[in-house]
Amino acid sequence: MPNAPCPTCGRPVDEHDRNxxxxxxxxxxxxxxxxxxxGLWMSHETPTESVMLQAEGVGAFIRAVLPIxxxxxxxxxxxxxxxxxxxLLQEAFAVWWGDNPAYKDLRLTGVLANKVLPWGLLGAPxxxxxxxxxxxxxxxxxxxxxxxxxxxxxWAHDVLG
Numbered sequence: 694m695p696n697a698p699c700p701t702c703g704r705p706v707d708e709h710d711r712n713x714x715x716x717x718x719x720x721x722x723x724x725x726x727x728x729x730x731x732g733l734w735m736s737h738e739t740p741t742e743s744v745m746l747q748a749e750g751v752g753a754f755i756r757a758v759l760p761i762x763x764x765x766x767x768x769x770x771x772x773x774x775x776x777x778x779x780x781l782l783q784e785a786f787a788v789w790w791g792d793n794p795a796y797k798d799l800r801l802t803g804v805l806a807n808k809v810l811p812w813g814l815l816g817a818p819x820x821x822x823x824x825x826x827x828x829x830x831x832x833x834x835x836x837x838x839x840x841x842x843x844x845x846x847x848w849a850h851d852v853l854g
Contacts (some may be wrong), residue, residue, distance in 0.1 A: 714772035716740050718754045718806035719815055736786075744789065744829060745782060746774075753782035754806050757821035759832045762847045769848075773832070775821055777803035800825050801830055807842065814840050 717740050721727045730747045731751035740746060744756040748765075759771040781801065788795040801821040808815045819836035821830035 700728075712770045712772070714741070714806045715774060718746075718752070718776065719808055720751050720775035720776075721746070721748060721754075721807065724751070732824055734760055745786060746775060747779065747782060752776045752806070753779045755782060755801055755803070755821075755830075757801065757819075757830045757832050758807065758828070759843075763850050764847055765850075767850065771809055773806070773809065774806040775801055775803040775819055776806040777801055782845070797823050797826050798828060805832075806812070809843075812839055814843070 694823060701826040711854040716722070717727060721730060724730055727733075727748075730748035730751055732747070734747045735743040736745040737743040737802050745754065748752040753776070755777055757773055759773045761767055761771070781803070785792075785801065788799055790838045801840070803819060803821075805814050805817045805819050810833075815838070817840040818835055819837075819840060820834045822833045824831045824833075832844060835844060
């Protein structure tokens with residue numbers, strides 16, 4: 694039964710393994726018209742497809758996966774943006790595509806560039822590393838106490854309400 698109720702929380706089981714992908718980093722999203730941001734560059738045609746983007750006066754950003762473990766082996770996965778220094782964006786761009794063996798060693802150090810409810814976390818320091826060469830880097834550690842908890846603890850199914 695695909696939409697059976699969860700014995701722990703009563704919500705449909707289909708809702709437990711969710712993927713949420715932020716279209717834009719929050720600082721760009723909050724502009725009156727992000728499309729008019731000076732020097733806007735995206736790695737692909739749209740921000741939804743893009744894995745990197747940059748805008749003058751706003752910042753440089755790279756996609757990462759923020760995995761959140763839920764009870765009973767379920768997972769909530771956020772596709773977030775990480776704000777990085779422009780030189781790190783250039784380094785990532787140089788190794789991201791193709792079969793470049795250096796991609797597996799890519800380490801992104803920056804700040805979370807999205808508000809992740811219910812925790813907030815915008816601006817929290819984060820490190821993202823490549824766990825699978827066929828995938829986007831994963832947020833793996835943080836010096837921020839709340840983000841460190843989000844990355845390491847198991848959360849109730851109804852963490853988002």
